[in-house]
Amino acid sequence: MKRRKEQPLYMISVVARMLHVHPQTLRMYEREGFVHPQRTGRQRLYSEEDVDRLGLVIRLTREMGVNKAGVDIILRMRERIERLQQEMFSMLEHLEDDSRDDFERRMRRMFGAMTGSEDEGQ
Numbered sequence: 001m002k003r004r005k006e007q008p009l010y011m012i013s014v015v016a017r018m019l020h021v022h023p024q025t026l027r028m029y030e031r032e033g034f035v036h037p038q039r040t041g042r043q044r045l046y047s048e049e050d051v052d053r054l055g056l057v058i059r060l061t062r063e064m065g066v067n068k069a070g071v072d073i074i075l076r077m078r079e080r081i082e083r084l085q086q087e088m089f090s091m092l093e094h095l096e097d098d099s100r101d102d103f104e105r106r107m108r109r110m111f112g113a114m115t116g117s118e119d120e121g122q
Helices: 012-019 023-031 048-063 068-092 097-115
Strands: 008-011 038-040 043-047
Touching: 008 012, 008 048, 012 023, 012 043, 012 048, 023 043, 023 048, 043 048, 048 068, 068 097
Parallel strands: none
Antiparallel strands: 008 043, 038 043
16 A cells, blocks of 8 residues: 555654754744644644645755745745646646647646756657
């Protein structure tokens, strides 16, 4: 049985060890609104998606020196881009095969340029 990335699995202590941060850092990121772990009573449970998002937040702040406001903007823009990609791929389903291939190639090139990876998805 395949797990869903949004399924809550990990307690805060496990995530803190996985990401090499103090649990208080994770609580702070939650207060900042960067992540929203599910709760069972008072216990936080993080999903794979949460862990990936936290890893990105940590890379942005520690390695790239992005401040919290910048992280917030980057996360929101990333979500918007993902939604736009999903909309375009659902539009692709309604195009004819050759038109779809051409459109898909152009969109991948455009999104690759936006994210800095020209060959993304090819």
